[in-house]
Amino acid sequence: MSADLLEAAAVAMPGVADTTLRQVMDAQAISDPDRIYCTFGDQVLRFGALDAAVNRVANALLARGLRPGDRVALMLPSHPDHIVSIFALAKVGLVRVPVNTSLVGPSLDYPFEAFAVDALIADASYAEALAPVLAQRPLRALIWRGGAEDGFAALLAHPDAAPPAVQPGPDDIIAITPSSGTTGAPKGVLKSDRTLRAGPMAILRLTEAQPGETLLFWEAMHHGAGVAVLIAAVLGRLQLGMVERFSASRFWQQAAQVGAARVHYLGSVLPMVLKQPEGPADRSHGVRIAWGGGCPPELWRPVEERFGVEIREGYGLSELITFCTVNMTGKTGSIGRPLSWFEAAVMDAEGRALPPGAVGELCFRALAPGLGFLGYFRNDAATADAMRDGWFRTGDLARQDEDGDLFFAGRAKDSIRRRGINISAWEVERVLLDHPEVEEAALIGVPSALGEEEIKIFIRRAQGSDLQPDALLRWCAPRMPRFQLPRFVAFVDEFPRTPTQRIRKLELPRDIQDCWDLESSGLNPAQKGG
Template sequence: MHDLPLEERTIGRVLADKAARVGDRPFLHFDGRTWTYADVHAVTNSYAEGFRRTGIGRGDHVALMLDNRPELIWAMWGLGKLGAVAVPLNTAAKGDILVYLLDQSDSVLLCAEDAYRERVDRSRVPAIREILGPESLAAFADLPADDPPEMREVTHSDPHLIMYTSGTTGPSKGVVSPHSQGHAVGRQMASLSGYGPDDVLYTCLPVFHGNALWYTVYAALWADASVAMARSFSARRFWDEIRETGATVFNALGAMSNIIWQQPESPRDREHKVRTAMMVPNSVDLTERYARRYGIGTTSVFAMTENCAVTVFGPDDPPEKAGSAGRVRDYMSVQIVDDDRRPVAPGEVGEICIRPNERGMIMLGYYEMAEATVAATTDLWFHTGDRGWVDADGFLYFADRKKEAIRRRGENISAYEVETVLCNHPAVVEAAAVPVPSELGEDEVMAYVVAAPGAEVDHAELIAYCVENMAYYMVPRYLDVIDELPKTPSAKIEKYKLMMSARERLDDLWDREKAGITVRRG
């Protein structure tokens, strides 16, 4: 990997370096067309000129509500070359949420798909001066492609993106990311995951999200590799797209790895060039299954929009550690603390707190939310709100979200662990575990499950599977099979909705105790 000092880690300087060194190499493959590194530098220069002609300058905020398409990347990077700030929005946003995102971000221009423009009530967001569609953006490519003079004035610590969190416990927060943050991720992934110039990193995840943007696009950028971008995830098309693009790497989030796995076995299961897939979350079982069926190794990370790759489970790490999110590295300090913010011993569960040992790796703060920024960074540590533990070998394991822990009969239960077991059942594609009131005080475990395509969930059989695969006190008492889980625009499960629904319908839910199923110790 060709390294650059921190001061050079702006999108303009990095692209200029790539164009000069590896300009003829392919960078982006999309819909049968390929752009080289030199093409990318030139077209993003043209986009910078286009935005300048619309009145955008240094410090202006521009919202982007675009599907996966090259124009989304060109717009983000063209704005970055001007010193303007891109605000990539989830394309599912609408109504009051969309108004909030546009207003809270202080965006003055919106670039949106034609299908999404009608969602915007201009009277409620008067700061938006103009809405540009994909055709207007595409026309930018015909403008002069000289380096914009502003490009050399932009620094690594200047804001580049405002990326919104899911807002599961309150209003979505705008994470202000400096130029150097995405490059920190790309640099980490290229080096620790072993990506190189001959790799093709495939993504069908939305590029407005940090995973596809930083862990695929920026990772490829730093590896001098190329990106194969699909419009969206389709289980039916997935392996065909992998084969057609010659992909060597892909990332899978949440239920995606399970959905891929549940596709019918085929003689072509190993007919591809993929050597590694980044799975979040990962497990030893998942790693073994993918290796056995597809001949693919797995990697993983612990990361948030607010930071970088806190830990990385790389291709050379011990297979028995695949259930972890990777080893704590020299560039990051990790501390596990109890509810009183006191460090706990190795192996004990507590909140995961981080502190970077290098500059430019995490957010600048939450946009216009100083109190939330301060609250997240007490005691000189960033408090992630996630719980986990670090083992004696320095590998970090995720337990659950701090506010999603379930306490039953004196035992703390990880909703994440319950969900992982449920999703390993062949009839289940997604699951969400939530606490509901117990007659004895504390909580009972309630689980929502989504059936795999063509499968039927037998409640009693699923409970028997849980008994075989989890501690007795974790086995759900209540089950509900639903068509889909409610999610935020950034695809995080809205558990508070599930909890409210369960509590309102508790007497009508399938109850293993009413069904006469007893779960015993041992």
């Protein structure tokens, strides 16, 4: 077989069946109830017990008057209860709205308003942060996990553990995933049962994980990647070794403790792990494959050589599925080729395909029914703008080599990726503009030693103001999540502008020698003052 045919076979995928996640779970609860789905510390969660808990929670929510299509926000920590909640909503067609547990202030308020949330399941530890949000918009159902009145425990105690009476179809919308807000406010990506299963199927293809194998599960479940791993473990009959959070210093030890053969990385995970002191755990972990997206090309071989793993890189995005392309050949730095469900092209600003080697916008067209871009929640204009002649415009830059392999070349959108999280410039800038001494603000990304980007903010102060960076950051700390806090602050008298008076961000300096640095300042923004 020729190299081209081998590569074609490597990315060929079966169609995404009409069998829903609900139907798969119902069947596995009967056929394989004793298999271990997840471990969490000393807790062992077998599939039959998981499914029964999922059914109890789903039936309890229906008993409270919620119906398929209602939007339910989840703001929960990394815990098996979060897994149960995700699957319970999916089983009955309730639309999951994930909420990042780090959000505060306007960033926390936004998803409730923009995505018309009907109900909320939240950990009681977030009650203080949620109080202003809930004061403004009464919900049809509010369920706290923990605290004085543990409503979630009541859901788990519901007497009916049978499969619920209602269920979604394969193309029903069962989640709204907040986009990174790359051209303004974050948009809600509509996700169907089919698209939420397709991403995990791509994970199984990329990892070649076999039934019974264990994955180290460290991902946040408000992130699409985390949910995809949960579903992949169902579809592939895998076991999850769950830890509470990612730890760079204990990454390989944790993998060894849970018996993982494969580990997932995002963005800065590999640079952070590579920066750890060398030790015996580097090679004694038993992991064979590290899979994910965003491995810096210059670190590809160093990671493989130091840790004895094979890098499996791919590319995906919220608007489509977890992986649209996969690299099965090991070509350094490449995101591979599209799965057979998609066609990919590198295009210029007018939508014309570019020749090999040229950098342009990466675009996708779905070849499999139901796997195209399904749109943004109640935002027809943004939905139409994302498409051109049947192609979804990612806003990301790429090039393609003579072999047809794709290489990520940067982001054309107004966002940055910091420590695995997409950060909208708009979200940060709108908080800064509420400061009485800030006239204008512009955010850009600057290179980070961890392989992604850090936030640099440019501030034009109000006339007569002598606002200083430390005071500004102290003011910001209670109003935005930690991961949105700028590291670098620079003050300007004027901004370069387009003829329509938009700030030309491409002309703002990326150097960090002429600005204030939070990390070297010794400032703790959470301390009172400012």
